[in-house]
Amino acid sequence: xxxxxxxxxxxxxxxxxxxxxxxxxxxxxxxxxxxxxxxxxxxxxxxxxxxxxxxxxxxxxxxxxxxxxxxxxxxxxxxxxxxxxxxxxxxxxxxxxxxxxxxxxxxxxxxxxxxxxxxxxxxxxxxxxxxxxxxxxxxxxxxxxxxxxxxxxxxxxxxxxxxxxxxxxxxxxxxxxxxxxxxxxxxxxxxxxxxxxxxxxxxxxxxxxxxxxxxxxxxxxxxxxxxxxxxxxxxxxxxxxxxxxxxxxxxxxxxxxxxxxxxxxxxxxxxxxxxxxxxxxxxxxxxxxxxxxxxxxxxxxxxxxxxxxxxxxxxxxxxxxxxxxxxxxxxxxxxxxxxxxxxxxxxxxxxxxxxxxxxxxxxxxxxxxxxxxxxxxxxxxxxxxxxxxxxxxxxxxxxxxxxxxxxxxxxxxxxxxxxxxxxxxxxxxxxxxxxxxxxxxxxxxxxxxxxxxxxxxxxxxxxxxxxxxxxxxxxxxxxxxxxxxxxxxxxxxxxxxxxxxxxxxxxxx
Amino acid sequence: xxxxxxxxxxxxxxxxxxxxxxxxxxxxxxxxxxxxxxxxxxxxxxxxxxxxxxxxxxxxxxxxxxxxxxxxxxxxxxxxxxxxxxxxxxxxxxxxxxxxxxxxxxxxxxxxxxxxxxxxxxxxxxxxxxxxxxxxxxxxxxxxxxxxxxxxxxxxxxxxxxxxxxxxxxxxxxxxxxxxxxxxxxxxxxxxxxxxxxxxxxxxxxxxxxxxxxxxxxxxxxxxxxxxxxxxxxxxxxxxxxxxxxx
Numbered sequence: 001x002x003x004x005x006x007x008x009x010x011x012x013x014x015x016x017x018x019x020x021x022x023x024x025x026x027x028x029x030x031x032x033x034x035x036x037x038x039x040x041x042x043x044x045x046x047x048x049x050x051x052x053x054x055x056x057x058x059x060x061x062x063x064x065x066x067x068x069x070x071x072x073x074x075x076x077x078x079x080x081x082x083x084x085x086x087x088x089x090x091x092x093x094x095x096x097x098x099x100x101x102x103x104x105x106x107x108x109x110x111x112x113x114x115x116x117x118x119x120x121x122x123x124x125x126x127x128x129x130x131x132x133x134x135x136x137x138x139x140x141x142x143x144x145x146x147x148x149x150x151x152x153x154x155x156x157x158x159x160x161x162x163x164x165x166x167x168x169x170x171x172x173x174x175x176x177x178x179x180x181x182x183x184x185x186x187x188x189x190x191x192x193x194x195x196x197x198x199x200x201x202x203x204x205x206x207x208x209x210x211x212x213x214x215x216x217x218x219x220x221x222x223x224x225x226x227x228x229x230x231x232x233x234x235x236x237x238x239x240x241x242x243x244x245x246x247x248x249x250x251x252x253x254x255x256x257x258x259x260x261x262x263x264x265x266x267x268x269x270x271x272x273x274x275x276x277x278x279x280x281x282x283x284x285x286x287x288x289x290x291x292x293x294x295x296x297x298x299x300x301x302x303x304x305x306x307x308x309x310x311x312x313x314x315x316x317x318x319x320x321x322x323x324x325x326x327x328x329x330x331x332x333x334x335x336x337x338x339x340x341x342x343x344x345x346x347x348x349x350x351x352x353x354x355x356x357x358x359x360x361x362x363x364x365x366x367x368x369x370x371x372x373x374x375x376x377x378x379x380x381x382x383x384x385x386x387x388x389x390x391x392x393x394x395x396x397x398x399x400x401x402x403x404x405x406x407x408x409x410x411x412x413x414x415x416x417x418x419x420x421x422x423x424x425x426x427x428x429x430x431x432x433x434x435x436x437x438x439x440x441x442x443x444x445x446x447x448x449x450x451x452x453x454x455x456x457x458x459x460x461x462x463x464x465x466x467x468x469x470x471x472x473x474x475x476x477x478x479x480x481x482x483x484x485x486x487x488x489x490x491x492x493x494x495x496x497x498x499x500x501x502x503x504x505x506x507x508x509x
Numbered sequence: 510x511x512x513x514x515x516x517x518x519x520x521x522x523x524x525x526x527x528x529x530x531x532x533x534x535x536x537x538x539x540x541x542x543x544x545x546x547x548x549x550x551x552x553x554x555x556x557x558x559x560x561x562x563x564x565x566x567x568x569x570x571x572x573x574x575x576x577x578x579x580x581x582x583x584x585x586x587x588x589x590x591x592x593x594x595x596x597x598x599x600x601x602x603x604x605x606x607x608x609x610x611x612x613x614x615x616x617x618x619x620x621x622x623x624x625x626x627x628x629x630x631x632x633x634x635x636x637x638x639x640x641x642x643x644x645x646x647x648x649x650x651x652x653x654x655x656x657x658x659x660x661x662x663x664x665x666x667x668x669x670x671x672x673x674x675x676x677x678x679x680x681x682x683x684x685x686x687x688x689x690x691x692x693x694x695x696x697x698x699x700x701x702x703x704x705x706x707x708x709x710x711x712x713x714x715x716x717x718x719x720x721x722x723x724x725x726x727x728x729x730x731x732x733x734x735x736x737x738x739x740x741x742x743x744x745x746x747x748x749x750x751x752x753x754x755x756x
Contacts, residue, residue, distance in 0.1 A: 031698075031738060031741060031742060032698055036585060036674060036675045036676060036694050036695060036699075037586060037674060037675075037678060037679065038585070038586060038587050038652075038673070038674040038676070038679050039586065039587070039588075039676065039678045039679045040586055040676070040678060041585065041586040041588065041589055042585075042586070042676070043585070044586075106515075106533060107533065107536045107537065107540065108513040108514075108515045108536065108537040108540040108541070109536075109540055109555070109559060109563070110555065111514045111555070112514075114555050114556075115556075178709070181707055182685065182704070182707040182708040182709075183685075185677075185703065185704060185707045186677060186681055186684065186685070186704055186707075186708075187681075189676070189677035189678055189681070189704070190677070190678050190681045193678070194676045194677065194678045194700065196700065196703075254738070260698075260703075262738055266636075266637050266638070266706070266735055267706070268637055268706065268709065269709055313681055313682055314660070314682045317656075317678075317681050317682045320678075321653045321657070323588075324588070324592065325586070325588045325589055325592050325593075328586070328588060360560075361560050363565065364563065364564055364565040364567075364568060365565075365568055366565065366568070367565060367568040367569040367571070367572045368532065368536075368568050368571060368572065370572070370582040370584075370589065370596065370597070371582060371583065371584045371585040371586060371589045371597070372528060372582040372583040372584070372585075373528055373529065373532055373582065375583075375585060376524075376526045376528060376529045377529060380524055380525075380526070380529060384524075384525070386522075386524045386525050386526075387521075387524055387529075387533070388515060388518050388522060388523070388524075388533075389515070389521065391518070391521045391522055392520055393520060394520070404520070420552055421552075422552050422555050422556060424556075425556050426556050426557065426560075429560075
């Protein structure tokens with residue numbers, strides 16, 4: 001079974017990526033959260049999701065790339081606020097997969113070299129995607145950039161900046177925006193079963209000496225790919241909302257690969273100085289302004305969305321309160337596992353069977369996931385590092401902890417010397433779910449579609465800014481060619497829906 | 510019996526948790542037996558064969574053997590204990606919000622009432638420093654039933670939520686109506702702390718409190734310095750006090 005198809009350099013690079021993920025996971029889990037829930041069995045569903053990710057991600061990522069390469073999807077990610085940013089791709093994609101692998105190694109069901117080609121492929125997909133998505137800041141991820149994400153190009157940032165409506169504490173827009181942000185955050189935690197994965201932030205971007213801008217995304221809000229929102233979110237008119245927000249006298253010191261931020265001083269609503277609102281998805285020509293025609297319209301839009309999300313929150317909470325533990329486990333596990341499902345939406349290959357079911361190879365572990373064992377195993381996997389597989393030579397010192405441990409088991413180089421390995425865990429198997437089946441109704445910027453229609457349209461669609469003519473007109477090119485007709489076209493195309501910059505092109509800065 | 514690769518781990522030591530060690534050992538034994546019985550080389554066993562040879566019934570057996578020893582699991586989600594009380598420790602009223610209930614943390618800094626009738630009854634970590642302390646009536650929110658009660662009747666104005674769930678979902682439909690929050694768990698980065706900051710609700714996380722009962726008038730020192738990431742990393746204690754006030 002030994003097949004020397006993997007090179008030494010591939011293994012070296014894969015192990016470097018694995019180690020980076022392990023170091024970051026420890027830091028994030030140690031410093032960025034302590035979570036508990038009396039409503040959801042959170043640790044149990046997280047563990048189930050990791051196993052589902054291990055058994056299915058390799059095949060599903062290959063299926064996605066058969067339709068659209070990782071780099072192409074990542075380029076599109078800069079033109080929209082879908083769940084193909086952080087924490088989905090920046091952290092969850094490799095780490096859910098690797099944590100599933102580590103569980104199976106702990107159980108003795110996997111050797112480090114098993115599924116070797118899967119591991120190499122998943123990490124390579126992740127690297128290619130992140131380098132493409134982060135091409136404007138030139139880093140692999142926020143961790144490498146010192147906990148910062150400057151994803152967007154100048155032309156988009158200029159629009160987000162210039163189209164902001166200024167606001168002050170006490171005015172109607174400020175009040176409406178503040179209420180909306182809180183309600184949308186609350187709703188986001190609920191729809192994602194006590195996780196923050198429907199919310200993300202990127203930036204910060206410097207506006208002037210006193211102001212920074214951060215871009216906030218609220219995702220999976222409407223009736224789309226989460227079956228538990230069928231019905232209860234019918235009146236939520238957008239599935240993805242993007243909120244550029246300027247703040248005064250507040251520096252965002254951390255924007256991490258979970259999409260969480262931290263600021264000095266602590267961000268509070270009185271520091272909110274400007275706000276905008278957009279929607280987008282796999283079928284939109286970039287960001288579409290929402291209620292941005294006037295200050296009054298934006299205020300009213302925030303108020304309307306606020307009410308609709310509060311009502312959806314109330315209905316969804318009552319639905320969840322009636323769930324069985326198995327239903328909670330499935331909803332949570334699927335929320336985590338399908339955190340990368342929007343890759344399939346963009347590539348036009350989304351299938352309910354792929355993203356909304358638990359593979360039987362993962363499902364069989366369900367009896368192990370009582371609350372106590374789950375809490376302990378999850379804690380050991382990400383922070384405790386006291387499982388046998390974590391232990392290294394006593395001379396070693398892990399980053400951050402200085403202990404002789406590591407989060408993830410590297411691939412062994414001995415396969416290059418003839419040690420046999422198994423290439424892949426194989427194809428996904430027919431899965432199950434305890435939840436009510438997904439209704440074939442997907443809210444998009446082109447209306448409510450069936451999944452077949454959504455996929456068909458996605459496969460046929462390339463946003464104008466992502467066409468070959470413009471795709472590689474990067475920030476370096478713009479720096480030296482901004483006076484050319486092509487640069488003017490590029491900027492005017494981005495400015496088509498801008499209230500303040502439409503038709504202005506790439507003027508001098 | 511055939512050996513597994515992990516049987517030759519040079520550095521591995523058992524996990525600290527006895528429960529986790531027992532489960533890992535039990536699963537390792539299971540895999541060893543199935544691998545041996547299959548008579549297959551590992552490369553044929555690891556996925557294609559073991560996918561079917563190691564079953565859900567096997568893992569139910571792992572759970573059963575643990576329970577047969579008399580062990581009962583601690584629960585964290587109320588639904589877990591309610592659905593299968595036979596495998597979890599007793600609830601012991603831990604989900605109720607009865608008027609007689611009070612958190613009773615051994616590390617709570619408590620004291621006798623001062624001249625104004627203000628008695629220390631604990632401390633927590635301040636999410637955001639505010640110009641003034643928060644004062645209100647303590648209302649325990651520890652169960653779905655209590656949330657539904659507040660959904661139906663409304664949260665009385667000036668209520669301070671006393672919570673032991675640092676998540677953002679149990680209280681989702683009612684959280685915005687509280688004038689303050691005391692959470693006996695989590696950190697300022699927990700979902701509840703994040704939401705308190707977004708809503709602008711004064712909030713103390715990771716609180717250690719005693720002697721607070723539903724309906725008590727309480728004061729939270731939300732004018733104290735906020736907890737910071739640096740303080741978590743260095744282990745520096747930054748606490749805000751909690752008092753029970755004279756009725």
